[in-house]
Amino acid sequence: MMHRLRKSSNWLIAYVGVFLLFLYAPALLLPLFAFNDSSVISFPLAGFTTQWFAAVLDNDPLHRAARNSLIVALSTAALSTTLGVFAARASTRYEFPAKRGMLGLVMVPMVLPEIIVGVSLLVVVVQLGLSLSLLLIILGHVLICTPFCTAILGAAFQGLDRSLEEASIDLGRTRFMTFVLITMPLVLPGIISSLLLSFTISLDEFIIAFFLTGTEATLPVYIWGQLRFPQRVPGLMALGTILLVVSLLLLVCAEYFRRRGARTMGRQEQGGFF
Amino acid sequence: MPWGRPRISPEAASGLVLISPTFIYALLLLATPIAAVVLLSFWTQDYLDLQRTLTLANYQKAWSEPIYQSLMLRSVKISLLVTVATVLIGFPIAYYIAFMVPPRHRPIWLFLITIPFWTSYLVRIFLWKVILGYGGVINGSLVGLGIIEEPLKFILYNQGAVVLTLSHAWLPFAILPIFVALNKIDRSLLEAAEDLGDGPVRRFLHITLPLAMPGIVAAAIIVFIPTIGDYVTPRLVGGPNGLMIANMIEVQFKKANNAPLGAALALSAMFVVTLISLLFLLAVRKYLRPNQ
Amino acid sequence: MPDNDVAPQPIIQTVGVDKSFGDVQALRSISLEIEQGMFFTLVGPSGCGKTTLLRVMAGFEQPTTGHVIIDGKHVAGVPANKRPTNMVFQNYAVFPHLNVGDNIAYGLRSKKMAEDLIRRKVSEALEMVGLSGYEARPSHALSGGQRQRVALARALVLKPKVLLLDEPLSALDKKLREQMQSELRHLQRNVGITFILVTHDQEEALTMSDRIAVMFSGEIAQVDSPATLYQRPCSRAVAEFVGFMNFLDVRKLDTDSGRVEIEGLGTVEIGPRQAPGGFDGEIVAGVRPELFTILFDGEPTAERLCTGRITELQYFGDMTYYEAKLDGIDRTVTISMRNTSGREVLEVGAKARIGWSPESLLILS
Numbered sequence: 001m002m003h004r005l006r007k008s009s010n011w012l013i014a015y016v017g018v019f020l021l022f023l024y025a026p027a028l029l030l031p032l033f034a035f036n037d038s039s040v041i042s043f044p045l046a047g048f049t050t051q052w053f054a055a056v057l058d059n060d061p062l063h064r065a066a067r068n069s070l071i072v073a074l075s076t077a078a079l080s081t082t083l084g085v086f087a088a089r090a091s092t093r094y095e096f097p098a099k100r101g102m103l104g105l106v107m108v109p110m111v112l113p114e115i116i117v118g119v120s121l122l123v124v125v126v127q128l129g130l131s132l133s134l135l136l137i138i139l140g141h142v143l144i145c146t147p148f149c150t151a152i153l154g155a156a157f158q159g160l161d162r163s164l165e166e167a168s169i170d171l172g173r174t175r176f177m178t179f180v181l182i183t184m185p186l187v188l189p190g191i192i193s194s195l196l197l198s199f200t201i202s203l204d205e206f207i208i209a210f211f212l213t214g215t216e217a218t219l220p221v222y223i224w225g226q227l228r229f230p231q232r233v234p235g236l237m238a239l240g241t242i243l244l245v246v247s248l249l250l251l252v253c254a255e256y257f258r259r260r261g262a263r264t265m266g267r268q269e270q271g272g273f274f
Numbered sequence: 275m276p277w278g279r280p281r282i283s284p285e286a287a288s289g290l291v292l293i294s295p296t297f298i299y300a301l302l303l304l305a306t307p308i309a310a311v312v313l314l315s316f317w318t319q320d321y322l323d324l325q326r327t328l329t330l331a332n333y334q335k336a337w338s339e340p341i342y343q344s345l346m347l348r349s350v351k352i353s354l355l356v357t358v359a360t361v362l363i364g365f366p367i368a369y370y371i372a373f374m375v376p377p378r379h380r381p382i383w384l385f386l387i388t389i390p391f392w393t394s395y396l397v398r399i400f401l402w403k404v405i406l407g408y409g410g411v412i413n414g415s416l417v418g419l420g421i422i423e424e425p426l427k428f429i430l431y432n433q434g435a436v437v438l439t440l441s442h443a444w445l446p447f448a449i450l451p452i453f454v455a456l457n458k459i460d461r462s463l464l465e466a467a468e469d470l471g472d473g474p475v476r477r478f479l480h481i482t483l484p485l486a487m488p489g490i491v492a493a494a495i496i497v498f499i500p501t502i503g504d505y506v507t508p509r510l511v512g513g514p515n516g517l518m519i520a521n522m523i524e525v526q527f528k529k530a531n532n533a534p535l536g537a538a539l540a541l542s543a544m545f546v547v548t549l550i551s552l553l554f555l556l557a558v559r560k561y562l563r564p565n566q
Numbered sequence: 567m568p569d570n571d572v573a574p575q576p577i578i579q580t581v582g583v584d585k586s587f588g589d590v591q592a593l594r595s596i597s598l599e600i601e602q603g604m605f606f607t608l609v610g611p612s613g614c615g616k617t618t619l620l621r622v623m624a625g626f627e628q629p630t631t632g633h634v635i636i637d638g639k640h641v642a643g644v645p646a647n648k649r650p651t652n653m654v655f656q657n658y659a660v661f662p663h664l665n666v667g668d669n670i671a672y673g674l675r676s677k678k679m680a681e682d683l684i685r686r687k688v689s690e691a692l693e694m695v696g697l698s699g700y701e702a703r704p705s706h707a708l709s710g711g712q713r714q715r716v717a718l719a720r721a722l723v724l725k726p727k728v729l730l731l732d733e734p735l736s737a738l739d740k741k742l743r744e745q746m747q748s749e750l751r752h753l754q755r756n757v758g759i760t761f762i763l764v765t766h767d768q769e770e771a772l773t774m775s776d777r778i779a780v781m782f783s784g785e786i787a788q789v790d791s792p793a794t795l796y797q798r799p800c801s802r803a804v805a806e807f808v809g810f811m812n813f814l815d816v817r818k819l820d821t822d823s824g825r826v827e828i829e830g831l832g833t834v835e836i837g838p839r840q841a842p843g844g845f846d847g848e849i850v851a852g853v854r855p856e857l858f859t860i861l862f863d864g865e866p867t868a869e870r871l872c873t874g875r876i877t878e879l880q881y882f883g884d885m886t887y888y889e890a891k892l893d894g895i896d897r898t899v900t901i902s903m904r905n906t907s908g909r910e911v912l913e914v915g916a917k918a919r920i921g922w923s924p925e926s927l928l929i930l931s
């Protein structure tokens with residue numbers, strides 16, 4: 001039996017290898033084409049160049065789109081994390097009538113096709129005669145990010161020992177100061193995870209943004225427009241590479257701080273952003 | 275107190291106050307707009323004018339015209355295939371991380387699985403087009419190796435390509451919930467099963483799989499429902515026969531300027547996936563109970 | 567316990583306190599008076615409402631009816647952070663992101679005190695609990711016992727009128743628990759602050775307290791000193807909960823003179839002090855195991871005698887616990903004997919002469 005086990009685990013490891021190749025296939029091609037000295041995206045490769053990165057750096061519409069995306073993603077992260085804190089706190093600490101129903105509605109976007117969110121906001125805007133704007137995209141993104149933030153923060157608040165807050169009040173602090181001095185520092189890793197996740201979801205969200213974009217495009221909407229022009233595609237590969245590297249750096253930093261935080265609080269290391 | 279106790283306790287009141295910003299937000303920006311979509315789906319578009327008399331015309335169209343029927347069927351088929359594919363591909367990976375990777379390294383492995391997704395969604399889909407295309411990676415390698423002489427044309431611009439690309443995009447969302455469920459399994463249960471004489475296969479079928487069911491079900495729902503609403507992947511890699519219902523919804527809202535029909539299509543699609551999901555949950559409910 | 571004629575002013579008092587959570591009534595008309603400087607213990611089985619009563623006193627729960635008076639003042643509506651009480655939580659609730667010094671200074675800092683005064687008080691408090699020089703320790707680097715001391719110091723440094731302790735020792739292992747029991751007792755004597763301790767361990771209650779309140783399902787059954795509680799429990803439930811007691815069936819003969827017939831023992835006359843609940847209703851006779859004596863040859867005889875046979879024994883070194891079936895009835899009683907020098911240990915099956923005295927009997931309902 002030992003032998004059979006060994007053999008089946010060998011198969012599993014081989015499978016994991018193939019799987020990783022499949023998973024990484026696009027990500028591996030990305031830098032290849034980003035540095036490839038040809039405006040056609042196909043093999044064989046034609047030599048090394050950095051011109052596509054130079055093109056990214058010198059492209060005003062792209063910068064504008066990137067700026068818009070940053071505005072949208074930062075606002076979304078802040079807003080949905082704030083809303084998530086309220087919902088998570090209410091759900092983990094209090095019992096009240098219709099709790100399940102209310103939380104259910106908040107969590108619905110997690111299992112709602114994004115196109116429904118896009119369409120429904122569009123319908124309201126058109127019916128009310130408003131104009132499309134970045135604000136609208138932010139509102140839509142907050143809607144789809146809040147369930148994720150609520151889930152992450154719910155776990156953080158759940159892990160918070162209630163008697164710590166009671167001890168603080170017992171020692172003479174007000175509720176507000178207790179929240180600032182005890183609750184916030186202890187759920188900070190959760191808040192950072194929530195900010196980070198909602199930021200990344202928003203930054204990459206296309207389906208809703210495309211429905212609600214007016215004159216100001218976000219980065220994915222801009223990329224969508226460029227995909228139609230073959231000569232622009234190598235530039236997009238360079239942009240994709242930059243995005244990948246920047247988000248990885250960001251994640252590694254965040255993970256570093258999370259671990260440091262976990263260590264000073266003597267928590268068991270586990271989980272990370274997941 | 276002659277007037278009795280207040281109906282809502284102070285604790286319940288604090289809870290309601292706390293939840294209210296988030297709840298009101300969802301009410302205003304989700305429930306209300308969806309109600310508006312429902313209303314709109316009963317109106318009709320008459321060129322540039324909106325006819326506000328309530329009618330079922332859009333739904334009649336959406337459910338009876340062959341083009342919408344076939345799009346709907348195809349979308350459900352593709353979403354189901356993607357769901358099955360992600361769960362089947364993802365399960366062994368989740369199993370590997372939960373049972374064969376030492377606990378210390380598990381976060382790194384989970385991180386490893388999400389790395390490819392930290393770049394633009396659109397760029398990723400486009401790269402699949404490059405991999406599968408006429409002058410793409412697969413054809414290039416096959417021709418280069420002398421296995422085929424002419425590049426294959428049938429691997430891009432069809433439903434298979436859509437299923438492949440969507441499965442790739444949704445894999446982490448399937449792996450994570452399954453991993454969480456597997457990771458929660460008390461290892462002593464497995465040892466107990468072995469101690470009672472179960473071989474690896476029996477043990478897997480009788481202990482591991484049932485206990486992983488909540489994760490599998492969550493993964494299936496998380497992948498299945500949103501997939502129906504994707505119009506980017508079908509547009510980029512699907513070709514004319516790979517389009518899905520969401521493409522039609524998008525067209526109705528934008529180019530065709532028939533928002534009421536688009537609304538009816540969107541709601542019909544939502545109805546269909548919700549129904550399928552509920553039936554699915556009903557079918558597997560006995561696996562969900564003991565772990566709740 | 568001082569037994570003065572003038573009753574001292576109670577430091578904390580509950581008057582007819584009821585508390586319900588929905589359908590669950592956790593407390594039923596609790597009226598307690600606890601005097602200044604006492605070591606007071608609330609003891610009772612799990613779920614009887616001890617924690618709830620403590621939390622009502624601390625201000626974390628509002629009583630449904632009734633009120634709490636602390637140091638002569640009604641505290642209805644006064645929140646926990648304004649009450650002169652402090653709490654040591656069952657899991658200690660030491661703030662994990664603050665070091666030991668900051669944990670202890672936490673309450674002082676909200677009082678706008680000069681920082682060097684705070685520092686002095688912190689180091690005094692640490693010295694008091696035997697953790698001098700631990701200010702800079704991160705709190706996750708503390709052992710269970712040390713955490714406990716930090717939680718104590720953190721509460722005591724605020725000089726509360728009443729210190730509330732919710733099962734502070736239950737998370738410690740046996741040896742440390744015994745050590746902390748005597749330390750807590752010493753600490754309480756030194757600082758002179760009223761301690762109210764919750765425990766479900768009746769032995770702990772007996773060894774540590776000046777006074778004990780026994781609670782069953784939300785009600786106070788008896789409040790007394792440890793000795794009185796043990797010797798004169800007011801009901802069968804209290805007698806069963808505090809220590810061990812043998813129960814024997816009783817037939818009432820003449821309730822006016824207190825004449826009863828007790829199975830296996832015969833007819834006795836019971837004084838009024840031995841029947842705190844009177845003779846009404848269903849009653850049993852209770853005898854503590856140490857109040858039966860097995861008479862060995864050559865030892866002085868007892869007031870009354872009966873015979874039996876040993877069915878089981880447990881040997882503890884200093885003590886032996888026998889199970890003996892009394893002749894004539896179908897019941898065994900537990901008898902504890904000190905193993906003084908020269909006294910033999912009987913074997914199972916041996917016949918024994920058992921001595922007892924009518925004064926050691928209690929009639930309980």
Ligand SMILES: Nc1ncnc2c1ncn2[C@@H]1O[C@H](COP(=O)(O)OP(=O)(O)OP(=O)(O)O)[C@@H](O)[C@H]1O
Pocket residue numbers: 587590591592610611612613614615616617618619766
């Ligand atoms: N917040 C609450 N909501 C509902 N019921 C509660 C709440 N707190 C306590 N109870 C109920 O009140 C009763 C008394 O609980 P309490 O915690 O005071 O018991 P306890 O004597 O401290 O028990 P233990 O020894 O197990 O700590 C229990 O039946 C409990 O279920």
Ligand SMILES: [Mg+2]
Pocket residue numbers: 616617618
């Ligand atoms: Mg308790």
